Amino acid sequence: MATWYSKASLIAAAIFLIMSLLSSATVAHGGRSGGGRRLVRSYDEPCKKMTLYFHDILYDFSNSTANSTSAAAAKPTALATAVSPNGTFFGEVVVFNNPMTEGTRALPPPPLRETAAVVVFDDPMTEGTRALPPPPLRETAAVRAQGVYFYDSKEVYDAWFAFSVVFNSTGRRGTLNLMGADLMSEKTRDLSVVGGTGDFFMSRGVATLRTDTVEGLMDIKLYECYI
Secondary structure, three states: OHHHHHHHHHHHHHHHHHHHHHHHHHHHOOOOOOOOOOEEEOOOOOOEEEEEEEEOOEEOOOOOOOOOOEEEEEOOOHHHHHHOOOOOOOOOEEEEEEEEEOEEOOOOOOOOOOOOOEEEEEEEEEEOEEOOOOHHHHOOOOEEEEEEEEEOOOOOOEEEEEEEEEEEOOOOEEEEEEEEEEEOOOOOEEEEEEEEEEOOOOOEEEEEEEEEOOEEEEEEEEEEEEO
16 A cells, blocks of 8 residues: 555656646746746737838749749639639739838839739848838848738739748847738738737737738737746
């Protein structure tokens, strides 16, 4: 009997130790300094806010490949052309990776019409300013938008987005992952921030989009943050 109690005690102690280690690792996860971080959750006031501008230049076989930040990856489907005689691109998929700017925005490029089924993008973003950095710096922008969207409406220019905002600077490192419906006829649209990594580990919130042609303002409000 004593042997049984001894084994049970050892098992209980081992389980307690493992759970303690896992709990400590969870609290500290995502920090760059190795110190512990705590979860802040507030649905009344955001725990973190930022404003970004993204710039999308779709390659249309006539503009420069050096300046383009997105390109068609597939042709429209037969259904897309059959059900969308008015050119709403229903059924088409666009993959993107767009540059972004923060706080200000550069002059938008000429209006472009997306005619591809799939578009891949890598867009630089700016923070605090709308001005787009000169071409040599765009490839090394500290913030970039990378992802995919597709048109999902037969009558209007509506799309569904899924992309990451990638931060790579001394001030911020990590990603924010966004997804949701982009109702393009609306003046503002909200996308869900469903998670993040690095400095934005497990963050959640809302990103409000305001766009004109291929340039957009993005207000990000996080309501769950690790700090």
